[in-house]
Amino acid sequence: MTQISFPHQAAAAAKAIKPGFIPHVGLVLGSGLGGLADLLTDATIIPYDELPGFPISTIQGHAGRLLLGYLEGVPIACLQGRVHYYEGAQNDKVKNIVRTLRVLGCEIFFATNASGSLRTDVEPGNLMLIHDHINMQGTNPLLGPNDDEFGERFVGMENAYDPALRKILHEAAKEIGFSLPEGVYLSVLGPMFETPAEIRAFRTLGADAVGMSTVSEVIVARHCGLRVAVVSAITNLASGMSDEQITHDGTLHFAGQATERMTLLINGFLRKLNV
Ligand code: HPA
Numbered sequence: 001m002t003q004i005s006f007p008h009q010a011a012a013a014a015k016a017i018k019p020g021f022i023p024h025v026g027l028v029l030g031s032g033l034g035g036l037a038d039l040l041t042d043a044t045i046i047p048y049d050e051l052p053g054f055p056i057s058t059i060q061g062h063a064g065r066l067l068l069g070y071l072e073g074v075p076i077a078c079l080q081g082r083v084h085y086y087e088g089a090q091n092d093k094v095k096n097i098v099r100t101l102r103v104l105g106c107e108i109f110f111a112t113n114a115s116g117s118l119r120t121d122v123e124p125g126n127l128m129l130i131h132d133h134i135n136m137q138g139t140n141p142l143l144g145p146n147d148d149e150f151g152e153r154f155v156g157m158e159n160a161y162d163p164a165l166r167k168i169l170h171e172a173a174k175e176i177g178f179s180l181p182e183g184v185y186l187s188v189l190g191p192m193f194e195t196p197a198e199i200r201a202f203r204t205l206g207a208d209a210v211g212m213s214t215v216s217e218v219i220v221a222r223h224c225g226l227r228v229a230v231v232s233a234i235t236n237l238a239s240g241m242s243d244e245q246i247t248h249d250g251t252l253h254f255a256g257q258a259t260e261r262m263t264l265l266i267n268g269f270l271r272k273l274n275v
Contacts, residue, residue, distance in 0.1 A: 005149070006053025006092075007099035013051055014077075014104060018044045018068045023077035024275050026101030026226070027266070028217065030113035031248075032255025033233060034063050034080045036263055043069030048081065053096035055083045072270040077101055084213055085137055086191035091216075094141045098220040099150055108165065109221040110269075111230045112262060114255045115185060115211035116193070116238035116246065118203050122181050123234065125257040127265065129169055130230040131161050133215050134186040134207055141216040142223055151223035160222050165229040165269075172268030178261060183208025185232060187215035196240025210238055231265065233258035 004012075015021070021044075029036050037043070048054035048064040056064060064081040079097060083090040101109065115128070122128055146153040166182070173180035186202050188194060190212035194202070202210060209232050221228050235254035236246050244250070 005147075006096040007103045009052040010054060010096065010100040011103035014046055014066065014068065014100070017046055021068050021075060022105035023068060023075045023101070024106060024273075025074060025108045025110050025270070026077045026079065026098075026106040028079045028082055028109075028111040030082070030111070030213065030233065030255070032114055032235070032252040033112050033259055033262060035256075035259055036266065037067050037078050037080045039263065040067050040069030040071055040076060040078060043067045051100070053092070055090060055093040055097070072267050074270045074273060074275050077104055077106055082213055082217065085139065085189050085216070086212060091139075091141045091143060094216045095147070095220050098217050098226070099224055102150070102224045102226060107227060109217070109226040109228050110266070111214050111217055111228070113211050113214045113230070113232050114235045114251050115209040115232040116236045117209055117234045118199060118207050118238045118241070119181070119183065120237065120241065122183070122208070124236050124254040126234045127180060127258060127261055128209050128232045128234055129166060129180050129182045130185040130209070130232060131166060131182045132184045133160070133218065134184060134205060135215045135219075136202075137187050137189045137215060141220050151225065155219065155223045157222065160218060160228055162227040162229060165227060168272045169229060169231070169265065169269050172265055172272055176264045176268055180265070185209045185211060185214065185230065188212055193246045194239045199238045199240050209234065229269075231262065233262055
């Protein structure tokens with residue numbers, strides 16, 4: 001007898017709770033951005049511990065629940081809480097979460113996160129649209145045998161950050177009335193923030209933002225054919241770029257400040273999707 005994989009088990013559990021609901025967008029809410037979930041209408045809340053293969057999140061600002069509901073009339077599977085490598089080796093959990101969205105029916109994977117800016121022109125409280133990444137986590141969620149059911153062994157990463165979705169995001173930002181700089185997100189393992197020397201090195205490599213998440217999710221999402229969009233809430237200038245000490249509390253504070261813009265942007269984006 002073949003074993004039913006966790007993404008199918010988790011999707012079955014979610015479907016049993018909200019029968020007939022097929023989400024179009026899987027939306028991941030990053031550090032301090034969880035409040036966005038309150039805007040979902042007709043929302044059904046499922047704690048991660050009711051979803052086989054899902055993680056129990058340990059980080060302040062990450063609630064650990066899946067919400068199924070609507071934003072701007074678009075059916076959404078909203079993940080409040082993600083996994084980070086700094087919590088321990090979690091490849092299976094990253095794969096299970098993202099693939100569950102796929103099995104539920106999502107076509108778009110939209111991730112938000114909090115990150116440090118390597119650019120003085122993109123200050124805390126602003127948003128940055130991610131158009132590429134540099135994986136400096138020293139690991140990869142697709143290590144090990146390939147799960148043929150979800151995708152092929154080798155995954156192309158050109159245009160991983162969907163150009164058509166980025167265009168819609170720019171249009172939405174323009175209509176709302178703020179500029180949306182694009183940049184390259186560099187992912188580190190964490191949990192410590194970087195040294196100033198690391199930040200200087202990362203700038204030389206071509207990074208515009210630095211953070212401890214998202215890249216592993218994007219890799220799994222591309223492997224299983226989801227279209228990807230990522231927007232960072234800039235919570236601080238990166239290490240060595242200002243006199244301010246970088247702290248998790250500061251991250252949550254500025255993520256909170258960016259929530260209003262993030263909310264407007266996501267709503268504007270969804271209105272333009274024509275689902
Ligand atoms: N570095 C890494 N991760 C982060 C940062 C940072 O400066 N800000 C928010 N998350």
